[in-house]
Amino acid sequence: MPELPEVQSIISGLNRTILGKHLNRIDEHRKGTVFNEENYTEFGEIVDISRRGKYIIILTSDRIKIIIHLRMTGKLIYRSREIKTNKHTRATLVFQDGSALLFDDVRTFGRIEIYRAEDIVAAIETLGPEPLREDFGKKYLSMILKSRTAPIKNLLLNQRIIAGLGNIYASEILHRAGILPTRPGNNLSGNEIGSIVNNTKKVLLEAIEAGGTTISDYRQVENKAGSYQKMLKVYGKDFCSCGSRLNRIKLAGRSTFYCVKCQS
DNA sequence: ACCGCGTCCTGTTAGC
DNA sequence: TGCTAACAGGACGCGG
Structure with a gap:
């Protein structure tokens, strides 16, 4: 995707x-x-x-x-x-x-x-801010999340809140930030929101550097595959790098992966 | 305003 | 082995 x-x-x-x-x-x-x-x-x-x-x-x-x-x-x-x-x-x-x-x-x-x-x-x-620009920061995201009760994963998928994330990177970002995807938006602390912002930028930049994630369909214009699939930590995985078995649930109708030991 | 669910589509895979 | 059903999910419309 x-x-x-x-x-x-x-x-x-x-x-x-x-x-x-x-x-x-x-x-x-x-x-x-x-x-x-x-x-x-x-x-x-x-x-x-x-x-x-x-x-x-x-x-x-x-x-x-x-x-x-x-x-x-x-x-x-x-x-x-x-x-x-x-x-x-x-x-x-x-x-x-x-x-x-x-x-x-x-x-x-x-x-x-x-x-x-x-x-x-x-x-x-109607798209929200570009995650790699400066207007997507802790201040903006805190302002948006304070009135939101939906799970943070669902909110990250909402293109009016932040433009460009999809199902794979939303799971990856929350794992990196150590936050459970089910947490309501308005229940996150300032530090947690800051971590989501920082890890969003980090994951996206690394994935761009890798030429994207090729799991099945995605190809670059010259028909080459990307390589970020090698760096995925949770999406499509059975085990976390900590050794625990990952949980797999549905949020917003999408497969969602997380580690109960590393995310809270 | 916000939330969650159904809908669109077809190739692949799981299960009986 | 062969068939059927479930699954994959981005954006949008709708009902609550």
């Missing part, structure tokens, strides 16, 4: 491969993948590629922005010339030089939306 570090790695890959290229067209191979395409025939060159939360934002010289969300199984794969699609290819961005960017997505939840550059996109507008 692409979360912030995976999306960040994809942004890097897109900058290496498609920045500056002239986008001829976007082919949709499966209905319900590309939205608003009918309003646009010309795109121009790719002039900027960025990220907000888990949303990929591609800006073109014709002042068009292409917003891509990969959801769970979406992949963006670059092909320099041999453009072979497969049964899960949902759309293709075709460039003038004969190269292409394939949008593969097994579970078809991902989507591509096209807007004018100046359009306000509600989904992005």
Whole structure:
């Protein structure tokens, strides 16, 4: 599942491969993948590629922005010339030089939306702060959490509170911070909130450095796997590094892993 | 305002 | 061995 570090790695890959290229067209191979395409025939060159939360934002010289969300199984794969699609290819961005960017997505939840550059996109507008920026700090998180009774894990998954975390990193961050995922938000001490903030930044930076976490579907733009899966401490594991068996429960409908000895 | 659950989807795996 | 059901989860809409 692409979360912030995976999306960040994809942004890097897109900058290496498609920045500056002239986008001829976007082919949709499966209905319900590309939205608003009918309003646009010309795109121009790719002039900027960025990220907000888990949303990929591609800006073109014709002042068009292409917003891509990969959801769970979406992949963006670059092909320099041999453009072979497969049964899960949902759309293709075709460039003038004969190269292409394939949008593969097994579970078809991902989507591509096209807007004018100046359009306000509600989904992005309502996102919480970027965890790696300074406005995501102890002061901000304390302010948010004081009125929240939901489990901290659920709150970390709420994109309006913090943008970019998903199920894997939420479990990893809470393990590093030594905090049980079930703790109500308004029950955490200042020190604990500070630890969540620090460990969020630490885990995300390490995961970006590793090129993301590849468990099954995620691949970088050049189709390479990331390596942070080797550094996971709890997600998908049976035992903690302390030797205790990990607990596995469902929170917000997602598998949640924690150690009763290391987290309280 | 906030919380939790159901929904969308398909490949993989667990269980009988 | 072969079939079925459960499972994986990001975002969103809805009811309480």
